[in-house]
Amino acid sequence: xxxxxxxxLFVLVPGLLLSGCDSGGGSVPSDLGxxxxxxxxxxxxxxxxxxxxxxxxxxxxTDPGFKEIRFDLSVDAAQSTAALGEDLMGLTGDTTVTFPxxxxxxxxxxxxxxxxxxTVDEVGFLEESETIVFTLAPADTLAPExxxxxxxxxxxxxxxxxxxxxxxxxxxxxxxxxxxxxxxxRVEADGVVEADGAYVQDxxxxxxxxxxxxxxxxxxxxxxxxxxxxxxxxxxxxxxxVSNGPQTKVLSSGNALPAPQGVxxxxxxxxxxxYESELVRLAFDVDSGGxxxxxxxxxxxxxxxxxxxxxxxxxxxxxxxxxPSRALFQGIVGQFNDGGFGADExxxxxxxxxxxxxxxxxxxxxxxxxxxxxTLSPMTAYSVxxxxxxQSAEPPVDSAPLxxxxxxxxxxxxxxxxxxxxxxxxxxxxETLTFVTxxxxxxxxxxxxxxxxxxxxxxxxxxxxxxxxxxxxRVTFADNGGGGFSDPTPSGQLDLSDAQFQDGDVYVAFxxxxxxxxxxxxxQVDNIEVSGVPVN
Numbered sequence: 001x002x003x004x005x006x007x008x009l010f011v012l013v014p015g016l017l018l019s020g021c022d023s024g025g026g027s028v029p030s031d032l033g034x035x036x037x038x039x040x041x042x043x044x045x046x047x048x049x050x051x052x053x054x055x056x057x058x059x060x061x062t063d064p065g066f067k068e069i070r071f072d073l074s075v076d077a078a079q080s081t082a083a084l085g086e087d088l089m090g091l092t093g094d095t096t097v098t099f100p101x102x103x104x105x106x107x108x109x110x111x112x113x114x115x116x117x118x119t120v121d122e123v124g125f126l127e128e129s130e131t132i133v134f135t136l137a138p139a140d141t142l143a144p145e146x147x148x149x150x151x152x153x154x155x156x157x158x159x160x161x162x163x164x165x166x167x168x169x170x171x172x173x174x175x176x177x178x179x180x181x182x183x184x185x186r187v188e189a190d191g192v193v194e195a196d197g198a199y200v201q202d203x204x205x206x207x208x209x210x211x212x213x214x215x216x217x218x219x220x221x222x223x224x225x226x227x228x229x230x231x232x233x234x235x236x237x238x239x240x241x242v243s244n245g246p247q248t249k250v251l252s253s254g255n256a257l258p259a260p261q262g263v264x265x266x267x268x269x270x271x272x273x274x275y276e277s278e279l280v281r282l283a284f285d286v287d288s289g290g291x292x293x294x295x296x297x298x299x300x301x302x303x304x305x306x307x308x309x310x311x312x313x314x315x316x317x318x319x320x321x322x323x324p325s326r327a328l329f330q331g332i333v334g335q336f337n338d339g340g341f342g343a344d345e346x347x348x349x350x351x352x353x354x355x356x357x358x359x360x361x362x363x364x365x366x367x368x369x370x371x372x373x374x375t376l377s378p379m380t381a382y383s384v385x386x387x388x389x390x391q392s393a394e395p396p397v398d399s400a401p402l403x404x405x406x407x408x409x410x411x412x413x414x415x416x417x418x419x420x421x422x423x424x425x426x427x428x429x430x431e432t433l434t435f436v437t438x439x440x441x442x443x444x445x446x447x448x449x450x451x452x453x454x455x456x457x458x459x460x461x462x463x464x465x466x467x468x469x470x471x472x473x474r475v476t477f478a479d480n481g482g483g484g485f486s487d488p489t490p491s492g493q494l495d496l497s498d499a500q501f502q503d504g505d506v507y508v509a510f511x512x513x514x515x516x517x518x519x520x521x522x523x524q525v526d527n528i529e530v531s532g533v534p535v536n
Contacts, residue, residue, distance in 0.1 A: 003064060032147045032495055037062040038069060038099065039136065039151040041108070050117040050160040057134065057153070061099045069099040070139035073111075076131060082130035089114040095445040096139050120164060121177050126247050128156045163225060167204035169239070173220070174236070174342060175229045178239060182206070182529035183278050184222045184535035185257050186355050187215055188313065188334050197238070199277050199332050200226060201258050206277035206332075208236055213243035223251040234343045235337035237276065258331045262432070262474065262493030266304040270334060272350030280352075281493050283363050283432060283531060286310065288323045294354070295319060301327075301352070304436075304490045309351040311336075315446040317357040328430060328533055330357035334369045361430070366423055367508075367530040371401045378421045379403065379528070382463055390512065395438055395488070395524055402526035405449075407514030408441070414514040417463045418525065422505035430534030431501070433471075433508060439478040440485045440522035445515035449523040451475055453496065457507045468509065469500065489528070498532070 041058045056208065061069060074094040075084060082093060084091050090113040097109050116122035136151040169178040174301025182202040196212035209218075209226055210233070218224050231238060242248045260281035268275055268282075284303040291299075296314040300307055311334060312318050329352055337349035354360045368378055374392050381390035386407055393404035407414030425431050450472045457466035476487035496506075508530065514520035 016110060019494045020087045025031055025515070035517065038071060040134070040153040042153065044154040044156070046156040046158060047115055048158045048160050049115055050122070052115055053117075054115060055113050055155065057113055057155075058108050059097055059110075059136065060106060060108045071097045071136045073097045074135050074137070075431065076135050076152070079133040079154075080131060082132040082155075084132075086124065087116050087130055087157060088132060089116060097136070100306055113155075118161065120172075120179055125159045126163065126179055127159055129156060131156045142523075151329055164206055165204040166200070166202045169230060170205060170207065170237050172230045174344075176230055177228070178230050179225065179227045179245070180207075180239070181223065181225045183255050183257060184220055184224055186353075187218060187220055188355060200224060201278055203258070206279075208238040208277050209242055210238045210240040211242055214248070217248075218250060219253065221255050221257060222253050223255050224530065225251055227251050232339075234339055235335040235343060235345070235347070235349055237344075242437075250499070258297050259495075262495055264306075264434075264476075264490035264492055265301070265308055266490055267476075268304040268350055268352075269306050269308055272333060272335065273347050274336055276350070278333055279331065280333055281328070281330045281432070281495070283326065283328050283395070283434065283529075284308075286325060286327050286360075288325075291323055293320050293322055294360075294412045298351070299323070310354055311351045312354045314354055318354045318360060321357070321360075322362075324360070326363045326365070326531075327360050328363040328432065329354075329360055330530070331355060332429075333485070348521055361533045362532050363432075363531045364428065365529060365531045366425075366428070367420055367528065369420075369528040371403055371526060374401050376403055376418065380419045380421075380460075382417045382419060382461070384415040384417065384462065384464055385515075386410040386412050386416060386514070389416050390418045390510075393524065395526070402438075402524050403510075404522065404524045405510075405512035406440075406522040407448075407512070407516075407520035408518060408522070410514070410517050410520075413516050414512060414520065416512045418510040418512070418532070419457070419463060420508040420528070421457055422507060423530055425496075425502055425506055427535050429535055430499065431496040431530065431532040433496050433530050434524045435491045436488045436526070437478040438488050438524040438526075439480045439493065441520070442480070442482045442522070443515050443521040444519055446513060447477065448513060448521035449477065449525075450511045450513075451491075451494070451511045452511055453457075453501055454507045454509065455501060455504050457505075457509075459505070459507070463509060463511075466507075468511075469498075471496070497532075 038061045041060050047055050132155050134153045163179050163181040172178050172512045178522040182200040185199045185201050187198045196215045197210045198218050225247050226242050227247035228239040228242035260279040262281050284301040287300040294312050299310040301310045334351050334353040335349050383389045388407050388410035390405045392401050395402050405416050452468035452470050454466045454468045474494045475490040476484035480486035
């Protein structure tokens with residue numbers, strides 16, 4: 001009989017010649033052809049799960065004569081890693097293939113097979129490539145034998161599944177499975193008693209892996225695949241039960257960590273969910289609460305007119321370390337919103353986690369400019385073009401003076417520079433620039449403000465005679481939406497630790513330009529600070 005099953009691609013194996021005698025060794029029946037042949041049209045084929053939804057298994061008869069021909073189609077389980085009903089649908093098991101009496105030479109029997117593309121919730125997700133081997137054999141003594149044994153056909157199913165990104169994993173409902181890859185950035189173990197586990201980050205986000213087994217398995221810098229159940233604890237997204245996940249494994253070790261993102265404390269307070277469990281970099285003042293050295297517990301930190309919490313978990317490497325009054329933080333953003341198990345909302349309670357030595361370091365300021373005295377000092381203004389130069393001005397939303405450039409109404413399109421004094425980075429590392437901007441009005445042709453760094457500026461005169469490196473792509477600039485005045489906007493932590501900035505005097509400049517005398521944005525800059533970690 002003919003079995004019609006659900007669909008696959010064309011797969012055929014060269015027809016194999018049948019012997020001229022029946023299985024009992026008698027003479028060739030008069031109603032078979034003189035050279036009857038039956039077999040798969042191909043001996044092998046490959047399909048890609050998720051790209052090829054189906055494959056058609058095809059068998060052909062040549063010179064069949066006038067007799068019905070029946071063969072057993074079987075799966076060689078010993079040679080197969082894929083299985084019917086799991087990886088392929090359309091056949092439930094071994095069956096009989098019949099070429100009817102009316103078959104002409106070249107007649108075929110086809111069996112459509114459906115390739116199963118497993119979802120992340122199924123066991124087969126992310127399996128290795130698999131094969132299934134089909135064989136043909138005479139179904140009874142009336143069928144001719146196949147010379148050299150049964151004809152066989154091998155179908156290879158290549159895996160196209162990809163681990164979920166962290167962003168996609170974080171979108172999964174609580175209680176569902178995720179399989180996600182990333183780099184281990186911090187491990188909480190070996191005495192950190194609050195929550196054994198590790199933080200894993202890719203280029204879309206990060207999450208906490210809860211479980212001592214994983215903390216024992218993974219090390220900082222490992223590339224890992226995590227297979228577990230997603231959920232929340234006090235607002236913190238986490239993946240748990242990973243030791244039972246068949247895909248959990250360390251893929252490689254010794255990898256570079258993702259670079260910490262330069263952010264402001266204010267940004268974390270407002271949009272902490274965007275940084276949860278990720279590596280960040282920022283500076284802040286620390287209220288020691290009367291302690292000289294860090295103890296397990298919470299410390300109040302402040303910057304950008306914002307306060308938050310620095311958490312030192314019990315067992316942290318930072319316990320006993322001297323508390324700096326001003327610190328550079330390079331570590332993990334955590335969350336504890338008091339919601340308990342399963343609580344995602346509210347989006348609050350974000351805190352910085354001091355887990356290891358180096359997460360919190362003393363910070364030394366080499367330049368601090370507030371413009372509070374009504375002058376630009378110690379900054380220097382230089383006008384390349386336009387008579388509307390950098391000047392001290394009052395901001396639209398505050399009473400403290402700041403530096404302002406506005407090319408509107410000038411005698412020509414502006415090109416004006418505000419340049420720092422020479423800075424010496426020789427005794428520092430992890431140098432960082434921060435400032436605040438306010439934008440007014442809009443320039444149709446350009447943003448209007450750039451931030452640049454030079455190591456060959458003479459310290460006086462025309463800055464265009466020096467070489468400047470544009471670091472504007474590291475800045476969060478104020479945005480007024482094209483009109484009116486923006487809110488004061490922290491720049492974020494600009495990393496100036498580039499090797500090219502480590503030799504000789506370093507100058508930081510704010511270059512203002514306008515497209516015309518009536519087509520110009522107004523930019524204000526305040527609270528310029530350059531700091532770094534002292535070299536021991």
